[in-house]
Amino acid sequence: MENKTKINAEDGKQDLVITREFDLPLELLFKAYVEPEIVEQWMGTKVLLLESKKYGSYQFETTDPTGNKHGFNGVIHDFILNEKITRTFEMENTPFPVWLEYLEFERLSSDTSKLTMHVVYKSAALRDQLLQLPFAQGINWAHNRLQEIVTKLK
Amino acid sequence: MNLRRDVFQAIADPTRRAILLLVASQSMTAGAIAANFDTARPTVSKHLQILTECELLKQEQNGREIHYYINAKKMKAVAEFIEPFRQMWDDRFNKLEAIMKNYKPDQ
Numbered sequence: 001m002e003n004k005t006k007i008n009a010e011d012g013k014q015d016l017v018i019t020r021e022f023d024l025p026l027e028l029l030f031k032a033y034v035e036p037e038i039v040e041q042w043m044g045t046k047v048l049l050l051e052s053k054k055y056g057s058y059q060f061e062t063t064d065p066t067g068n069k070h071g072f073n074g075v076i077h078d079f080i081l082n083e084k085i086t087r088t089f090e091m092e093n094t095p096f097p098v099w100l101e102y103l104e105f106e107r108l109s110s111d112t113s114k115l116t117m118h119v120v121y122k123s124a125a126l127r128d129q130l131l132q133l134p135f136a137q138g139i140n141w142a143h144n145r146l147q148e149i150v151t152k153l154k
Numbered sequence: 155m156n157l158r159r160d161v162f163q164a165i166a167d168p169t170r171r172a173i174l175l176l177v178a179s180q181s182m183t184a185g186a187i188a189a190n191f192d193t194a195r196p197t198v199s200k201h202l203q204i205l206t207e208c209e210l211l212k213q214e215q216n217g218r219e220i221h222y223y224i225n226a227k228k229m230k231a232v233a234e235f236i237e238p239f240r241q242m243w244d245d246r247f248n249k250l251e252a253i254m255k256n257y258k259p260d261q
Contacts, residue, residue, distance in 0.1 A: 005244035012163065020247045028254040038257075042250040115247075128163075131239050 009131060014124045016131065018117040026107040029115060030082045033103070045072070054079050058087070074098070082107075089119075096130060097122040161208045161228070169193065170201050174210060174224065181214065181223035 009016040022029050032038050036047040039060075048059040053076065060072040071092035078086035083105055090098040102118040121127040164170055169191065176182065176190055188198040202222060205211040209228045214221045 005240055005247055007240045007243070010167070018243055020243070022247070022251050022254075024251060024254050028257060029250075031257070032250045032254050038250075038253060041253050042246055044246075044249075 009127070012124050014122070014127050015118060015120040016127060018119070019114065021108065021112060021114045023111065024113055025111050026082050026105055026113040029113045030105050033085060052076065052079055052085075074101075096126065099130075161210065164204050164208045164210060167201070169198075170205055173198075173201055173205060174229070177211065177222055178224050181221040183219050183221055187222065 005018065005020045007016060007018055032042060034050075034052045036050045039045075039050065040047050043060070045060040045062040048061055050056075050058045056076040056079065058074055058076065062070045062072070064070060073090050073092065074088040076085065076087045078084060085101075085103040087101050087103070088098050089101050099122065100120040102120075104116045104118075106114040106116070108114050119127075121130060165174070172191070173187055176187060184199060184202055185195075187202065188195045191198055202211065206213060206222070209225050211222045212225045214223060
């Protein structure tokens with residue numbers, strides 16, 4: 001079966017593109033990025049702040065299985081309802097420089113939609129490093145519930 | 155880690171990924187592989203060289219011909235290497251989809 005989520009990371013470039021088609025109307029897909037309670041559920045993180053508007057900002061806090069808290073934050077540069085979100089993303093207390101995320105939401109049919117997430121890193125080397133992070137560490141930096149379950153099984 | 159990065163860069167190129175897909179079904183000569191692409195033969199040779207150097211492809215002498223075939227072991231390592239990142243997003247998006255399918259507006 002073909003993978004629903006695709007990653008395109010070209011040789012030596014400092015960006016990558018994540019695409020995914022959803023069996024959801026465009027409005028519902030977009031809402032999942034705007035409503036804090038919904039973001040919390042699927043991102044597996046606590047949402048401390050989420051101002052979904054131009055000049056807005058956000059702050060997430062994730063607790064890993066060992067109880068350590070990890071902060072994430074960014075500012076929202078562009079926000080067009082049901083169309084796009086442009087934002088920065090920073091992993092606090094890590095050596096990784098902030099990166100830029102261009103999220104584009106498209107209607108495919110009345111009940112299907114597509115997300116294109118274009119992520120631009122400071123350098124190609126940093127992109128590769130971050131791409132390898134879930135592999136290298138065996139953990140998710142914004143760990144999901146799956147991770148918790150795996151930890152409990154150990 | 156260096157080796158992994160080379161492999162990663164090798165598969166990041168769309169032509170090289172297409173070559174891997176082609177050879178995955180059967181071993182092929184350089185000429186047969188090149189016939190599938192509009193790109194110049196030397197360019198395809200260069201791609202084959204890179205894929206061979208990072209051990210994604212292996213060569214086998216078959217009479218006068220050299221056949222290229224997939225190094226399954228190495229391919230598996232690559233898939234495992236890039237896969238967790240994709241899987242992480244796939245898990246999140248699956249969750250998002252499931253949540254929104256059951257979404258009922260409050261009022």
